Amino acid sequence: MLAWIDGRPAEQLPLTDRGLAYGDGLFETIAVRATRMPLLERHLARLAQGAQRLALPLDLESLRAELEAFADQLGDGVAKLIVTRGDGLRGYAPPPAARCRRILTGNPPAAYPAAHRERGVRLFPCATRLAEQPLLAGLKHLNRLEQVLARGEWQDPAFAEGLMRDTAGRVVEGVFSNLFLVREGVLLTPALKRCGVAGTMRAEILARAAQTGIATQVRDIDHSELLVADEVFLCNSQYGIWPVVALEERRWAVGETTRKLQGLIDDLLGNSP
Template sequence: MMLINGVAQHQLDARDRAIQFGDGCFTTARVRQGKVVWHNAHLMRLKQACQRLMIAQTDWTKLDKEMRRLASQQDQAVLKIIITRGAGGRGYSMAGCGSPVRILSCSPYPTHYSGLRESGAHLMLVSTPLGSNPVLAGLKHLNRLEQILIRAELDAKTADEALVLDTEGRLVECCAANLFWRKGKQLFTPDLSRCGVAGLARHHLIQQAQLLGWTVAFVRETPEVLSDAEEVFICNALMPLVPVIQAETYRFTSRAFYHQLTENNDDWK
C-alpha cells in the first residue's frame, strides 16, 4: 500500500522536485507486530533532515498518524517514508515551491537478513567512491546515484555487502549499512563528517555500546585497518545487526559484542 499526502494512490506530480532534482529525504523503518521499530527516532531523523535541507511546513502530526496507520496493517514489513519539497520553483530555486509531499509505502520484509545473522556476511571492496560534501554528510537525502552504482558492482559478484571508501581511500560505510569493528573493548566506526549516511541503527548501537561499557572511536582509516580486527559487524534499521565473517581476504570469527548486544534485546534480532 502507498499513501501520498494521506491518500491511497501511486501517482506523483511530474513537476515534483523529488523527480526533477532528487530534492527531499527519506527513512526506511522496520515494522514488527503492527508497530514501527524506533518510531519516534525515525520521525526525528526526518525532522532534522528537513531542517538541514530547508524543507518547511511538513505536517508532522499527519505523518505520525499515517506511519501508525500503515504499520498497524502489517505483522512484519518495511515502511519507507519520503518527504519531498513538492512542486514549484524556477530551476533550482526554492522560491515558489508548494507544500512538502509525504509519500509512505509498505513492502515485504527481506527474509535473507535472518540467514545473514546466522551465517555472517561477506563484504567486498567496491571501486565507486563517495564524494565529500560536509553540508550533506550524514543525511539520507534522495540523491542516491552513488549507492546505485555500488549496488550494481555488488549484483555482479557474490558478496553480501560492500566496503565503500571516500575519494581519499578511507572507509565510510557499506552500500546500505553502517560499519563497525572491534579490537579488545574498543569499537571503531568511520567518521561520517564528510560523507556517508548516519543510520539510526548506528546511533542506537553507539548509545547502547557505551551503556554496556564499550568505548567507541570515530576514525578515518583505510581498509587495511581490518587486518587485525577481532570482530566486524554491520547495521541498519532493517537488518538490524549482522556479524561479518569475511571482508575481502580478512576473516573474523569472534561475535563477542554481537552476542552481548543481541542478548535479551529484541530490537537487534
C-alpha cells in the same frame, strides 16, 4: 503494495514533483513489527535534522500520526517514507512557498538468509568512492546514485554487502548498511562528517553499547585499521546486525561483542535467533 500520498491512498505522482526532478528530499525505511515501529523516534529525529538542513517545512507531529496510522494498516513489513519539497517550476531555485509531499509505500518484511546473521557475511570491495559533501553528510537524501553504481559492481550472491570508502580511502559504510569495528575491546564506527548516512540502527547500537559499558569511538577509520580489527559487523534498521567474516583475503571470527550487541538488537526488532 500499500501506498499513500499525503495521507491518502494513491498511486500517481505529479510530474512537477521536485523529488523526481532533482532528488530534492529525504527518505526513511522503517521496520514495522506487529504495527510497531521499534526505531520510530530515531527515524523522526533524523528527519527533523534533515528537514532543518534542507529547509523543508515538515510538520513532524502530523507525520508521526500518519506513520502510526500507516503502520496499523501494514501490520508487518517495511514502510518507506519519501518526503519531497513538493511541486515546483523548472529550475533549481526552491519555491518560496514549498509544500512538502509525503509518499508512503508498504511492502512485506525484508527477507534475508538466516545464515547472514548466524554465520556472517563476506564484503565486496567496491571501487566506487563516496564524494565528500559536508552539507549533506549523514542525511538520507534522495540522491543514491553512488550506491546504485556501487551495487552494480557485483552479481555474485556470495557477497551480501559492499564496502564503500571515501575519495581519501577512509572506510565509511556498506552500500546499504553502517559499519562497526571492535579493536582491543573498543567499539569503533566511522565519523560521517564528509559523506555517508547516519543510520538509525547505528545510533541505536551506539546508545546500547554505552548503556552496557562498552567503550565507543566515532572517528575517521583508515582501511588499514579495518584490516587489523578484532571484529567487524554491519547494521541496518531492517536486519539488525550481520557479522562480517571476510573481505578479500582477510578473515574474521564472529566475536563476543558482536554477539552481545546482536542479541540486544534482535530483541528490539523481534528477530528470531
